[in-house]
Amino acid sequence: MSIKKCRQEFEKIFKKYPDKTQALLPCLYVAQEKCGCLTEEIVSFLAQRLDLPKVEVYSVITFYSMFSFEKKGKFVIRICMSLPCYLRGSREILEAVVEEALCIKPNQSTEAKKFTIEPVSCLGLCDIAPAMMINKKIYGNLTPQKAREIIRRYKQEKDK
16 A cells, blocks of 8 residues: 555644654554555655654554554454453453354454454453454453354444
8 A cells, every 4th residue: 555545644643743753653543544554665654754763663563453564354353362351251252253253263354354353462441341342342241142243233234
């Protein structure tokens, strides 16, 4: 993907943050949203524009699970595997979603790129453990049955 889709928003971000390094995360977020994934072109552009070593840009990208170099599905399902969620059944939630609902393995996408499933270290939702997030929508106090039902609703949704 080209940075052309992002250039205008990048410029707004550059103006908003006088400290160049503070602009990196917002720029990466914009690029991920607009392009669907990050590319070498985006990394090179941001490293040069923000006067950062490319390795620093890569280290930020690989640290945060929300960033990816591969296109993800229309619905990205993140299941929290933190200790509070794990103790309340997140492993069973993951199995229900992956094996029974989508028939893919963790960190994979369905063939039609409708779903991507990602176990994550923490969603910061301990108060409603076990939790999952589909795109930006949060689901908590899950059981395997509730998780299956949520996925069924998403499976029925037509691509827009």
